[in-house]
Amino acid sequence: MPEEKDRKLVIFAWSGDMDKVWPQLILATSGAAMGMETTVFFTFWGLFPLLKNDKAAGRARRITGDSWMQKMLSLMNRGGTEHLKLSKMNFAGAGPAMMKSLAKGHKVASPTELMQMAQEMGVHLVPCQMTMDLMGLSREDLIDGLDEPAGATTALLEAQDAITLFI
């Protein structure tokens, strides 16, 4: 059996690109399956996949925030796991659509399914409070079942005796 040090996994999810969100969630669910106490800390662009999907929230588009800049940001960066962009070959959304179609054909779980599975497996999903404030996002804008929003100190303390990944 591995040592205690290897029994914890902390992932710093700083990117909201589809090609980063996928490995974040695949590694998180796998860590939990291995019995590791797993935490994902979602920060900056990485926070946006935690937003409720527009369709699930019963709306056409999300408009959040107080200032005009935050409102404009919400329109330009949709958020949620259903509208992720690729960091390469995005082609105005055609790339992700093709990637989703390929994934479906190969029975690769979608980011939406993996996010739900992570929750079912007891993965701690922690939104970054500072990013929420900066981007004008409230707890109600994010999906249910998350841990309390926290800061860098909480994340670093959690990472002290854990395997730490920065994705």
Added chain:
Amino acid sequence: MSTTMALTLDLKGLSCPLPIVKTAKAIKELQPGDLVEVLATDPGSVPDFRAWARSTGNELVEHANLDGVFRFVIRKR
């Protein structure tokens, strides 16, 4: 110890990480010592089940390749 399967999981066609994640989730409901049979077609699941067994302490009792279908028998820790 029992030699009959407490559960069979048909995970054919599923890709990484689903065979492992679904197995880990399913065996939570079982008793220590229970046997689980897992059927998968993802070739990556062979090293992954070995690593998972090593990491969790669940015993990989046997695994075989039956015409492209990987059959794993796991004894819950």
